[in-house]
Amino acid sequence: MRNIKLTIAYDGSSFFGFQIQPNVPTIQGTLESVLTEITGENIEVIGAGRTDAGVHAINQVVNFKTNSRIPIEKLLIAVNSLLPDSIVVKEAEEVPLDFHARFSAKSRSYIYLVYSAPSPSPFLRSYAWYLKEKPDIQKMSDLVDIFKGEKDFISFSKSDGEGTIREIYDISVFEKNPFIIFYTKANGFLRGMVRLIVRVLVDAGYGSIDREGIESIINAKRRGLIRGIAPPYGLYLYRIEY
Known part of the structure; x- marks a missing residue:
């Protein structure tokens, strides 16, 4: 099992916020769909902040756990190739299993x-x-x-x-x-x-x-x-x- 941390930026204009909701586009839902397609697993994404509809992010942080062996460098390229232009993964890194994007955060700005x-x-x-x-x-x-x-x-x-x-x-x-x-x-x-x-x-x-x-x-x-x-x-x- 691996724990992957992603730093992402997004234009929130066309999304109904970060948190997944039925039948509407969200940041979390879009990320989970792309990561599920790449890994072949049912991926659950955890976000550091739950931005509302229309709110943007310069350095949002998320993490997800996976058994996939895809190297970090290739994962970064693959994710960005499938995401819409309004979401970009800026960095990807493997972190300890106990890292939690939301609960491990010391501050947000x-x-x-x-x-x-x-x-x-x-x-x-x-x-x-x-x-x-x-x-x-x-x-x-x-x-x-x-x-x-x-x-x-x-x-x-x-x-x-x-x-x-x-x-x-x-x-x-x-x-x-x-x-x-x-x-x-x-x-x-x-x-x-x-x-x-x-x-x-x-x-x-x-x-x-x-x-x-x-x-x-x-x-x-x-x-x-x-x-x-x-x-x-x-x-x-x-x-x-x-």
Whole structure:
């Protein structure tokens, strides 16, 4: 038995998220189909992060177990030859049997892209959130410290569930023309957490919420207090660290 780790990048525009679902294209389902064809086995893929529909990945990590003896170098070539152009395996390596893409991860980081212009770009419509009026970057940067540390982030989750405590190690907002980039690194994320944080920070950049308002949302520990959510297509799973 071998345990294979893959680092992959994908354009999530045409997929209904990472996690396999019946009758719709997903990243996990596509990978499992290709790997099953190559190995002749019923392959189950484990992902480090379950990205939502429309969300992209720069360095997603998955692993799967197989009895196949195909050399890693040939496996990498074979997988990429069968995958659609929207998914690319960047690296493949054999890892210890106890490696688990999700549970072995020490941290995950995401970036979110926003841009402002007189009119939206048709080329960015699936890859960044368009805001006609540019939010104040300094105002947003001055407030990111509110989110750092270990907290109950249930107010920044799209769904209820147990285990809503997360620790954000690093968070920042900066400009790299033409984008405003939101970077967040944590030990884990709740569903929709990054997009809700971005939504609140953008509101702060427009002056519609202040430090006290954000702190009250966190302390309320209740969903439904945030007006709207940043769209999925601006979000990228950036890195998984082990």
